[in-house]
Amino acid sequence: MILFDKDTPGAWLTGTGFRGNRVQICGLKPGHRYLVAAATWNAAGGGLPGLARPVMVGGGIPAAPTGLRVTTVDPTTVELDWNGAKSAAGYQLWVSNIKDGGTTPPEADENIIEDTLYGVGFLFPGVWNFQFCVTAVNGSLESDKFNCVIPPHPDGNAPTNPGGSALNPSPSARTAASDTVDIGSLTTLRNPDGTGSPVAVGAGVNGGDR
Structure with missing residues (x-):
């Protein structure tokens, strides 16, 4: 999972790896807007990231x-x-x-x-x-x-x-804590030839309650 804080000048991309199709990421800045993307990987390497909707943490x-x-x-x-x-x-x-x-x-x-x-x-x-x-x-x-x-x-x-x-x-939609985004409903896609090498995914994001 890849995140970028669009409201912090000079911010760097951050990310975390996980298994499954849901992850909760804590410690984000309430009121800041984040770009969110998800990417898959396996033994063949990493796939291209797929963008989710942007989120304002704690905005509800x-x-x-x-x-x-x-x-x-x-x-x-x-x-x-x-x-x-x-x-x-x-x-x-x-x-x-x-x-x-x-x-x-x-x-x-x-x-x-x-x-x-x-x-x-x-x-x-x-x-x-x-x-x-x-x-x-x-x-x-x-x-x-x-x-x-x-x-x-x-x-x-x-x-x-x-x-x-x-x-x-x-x-x-689901709600989450004020400094948290809940990444759910990841849909992993497959290549046209049916191979299992990494490809982009779709992600649904919840920005949490006010």
Whole structure:
């Protein structure tokens, strides 16, 4: 398991080895944001690390972002910005197509955004057909969606979402001590040829209670 303290200038990578698919790491700095990655190894050597969601130690479930705003750059590109949320280690963008009457569930961009500004392109047939929401994440913990936005139509009419904009609470997650991250649900992958040499893994991270 590899950790990097993003809030300590000049910090070094730290790590620990373990067997199984769960580990608890103590002694971290409460309120600091950590990059988390996991890698496998065996007699053939070490595999490439797989990134997990970033975590703010002791932050608990983050507050929902507020003040989401959308700016149309061109007919298929928007720029989004919002107010940062307490205890957020990063943010996740949700995009839904409202042209189908709201029957298609929102899709999450799996890239975790560290800033409060993000651009989205290739929105065909036009940006006014899409609704955008943002959630705050802290490891496996995630806020609810808040003020979702729809870009205005070129004719000046503000579109509506036929399917409504009901908020979907995030699933509950484990909690841990304030200076601890709980690394769980590691999914070891295999090479396409079926060999057991080390490959990247996926990791779920819990940042603990406030």
